Amino acid sequence: MILKDEAIILRVYPYGNTSRIMVGLSAAHGKLAVLVKGSQRERSGFLGQYDLFYTCEILFYAREQRNLHILRECCPLQSRSALREDWRACAAASYVAGVFDLAMPFGPAPHGLYGLLADTLDRLATRTPGPAFLPRFELLMLQELGLAPNWDACAKCRAPLHGDNGLRLDVAHGAALCEACSAGRGVAVSAAAAAALRRMRAGHPPAALPASVFREVRALMGGLLEHHADLPGRAREIAFQVLAAG
Numbered sequence: 001m002i003l004k005d006e007a008i009i010l011r012v013y014p015y016g017n018t019s020r021i022m023v024g025l026s027a028a029h030g031k032l033a034v035l036v037k038g039s040q041r042e043r044s045g046f047l048g049q050y051d052l053f054y055t056c057e058i059l060f061y062a063r064e065q066r067n068l069h070i071l072r073e074c075c076p077l078q079s080r081s082a083l084r085e086d087w088r089a090c091a092a093a094s095y096v097a098g099v100f101d102l103a104m105p106f107g108p109a110p111h112g113l114y115g116l117l118a119d120t121l122d123r124l125a126t127r128t129p130g131p132a133f134l135p136r137f138e139l140l141m142l143q144e145l146g147l148a149p150n151w152d153a154c155a156k157c158r159a160p161l162h163g164d165n166g167l168r169l170d171v172a173h174g175a176a177l178c179e180a181c182s183a184g185r186g187v188a189v190s191a192a193a194a195a196a197l198r199r200m201r202a203g204h205p206p207a208a209l210p211a212s213v214f215r216e217v218r219a220l221m222g223g224l225l226e227h228h229a230d231l232p233g234r235a236r237e238i239a240f241q242v243l244a245a246g
């Protein structure tokens with residue numbers, strides 16, 4: 001069966017002497033691995049048609065029984081060339097693409113993830129963001145994957161969590177709790193950090209955060225990612241360092 005879709009390229013690696021495999025997140029078919037046969041041959045029609053962080057229109061032969069499909073045609077829709085000139089934005093984009101590559105299984109994906117990835121890469125290609133950009137991205141991604149807690153109500157007693165009843169995050173269970181229900185479990189979330197998380201969840205552009213709030217939000221997202229998505233902490237650390245260096 002031949003299928004048509006749009007995909008954002010997350011990773012490209014060699015296959016044999018002349019071919020490559022590209023891993024991408026597609027708009028309609030989720031995460032895909034596609035064999036690009038003969039792509040390294042001198043006269044391959046695929047040369048220059050795809051690369052990391054590109055959005056491409058792809059026509060592929062879907063092999064239902066296999067995870068590896070076969071690319072028939074590929075046409076770049078957006079190359080995000082700025083990411084090839086700005087090394088800090090490129091490092092952040094690499095981290096973002098790596099998160100999608102590692103945290104998501106192949107196959108159908110929650111609908112909002114494609115838009116989140118496109119929007120995140122577009123923003124990085126437009127201008128190098130500040131460090132608050134990354135925890136905002138992580139929060140939105142965890143939400144789309146269904147791995148973020150419900151921040152609005154205590155997971156136990158359902159009391160609303162934006163009042164004075166405190167907010168604690170039980171990282172291991174991915175649950176937000178009121179002070180009384182937490183019985184000392186989890187980490188306390190300050191009112192300033194809770195407010196910053198609310199702004200991020202509402203999709204507001206990343207605002208500069210006071211250093212202490214930034215550190216807190218960064219640690220909270222790091223804890224959730226570590227427990228619920230199997231991610232290498234090292235790549236994350238580098239991406240944060242690079243954006244903070246600006």
Ligand SMILES: [Zn+2]
Nearest residue numbers: 154157178181
């Ligand atoms: Zn409670």
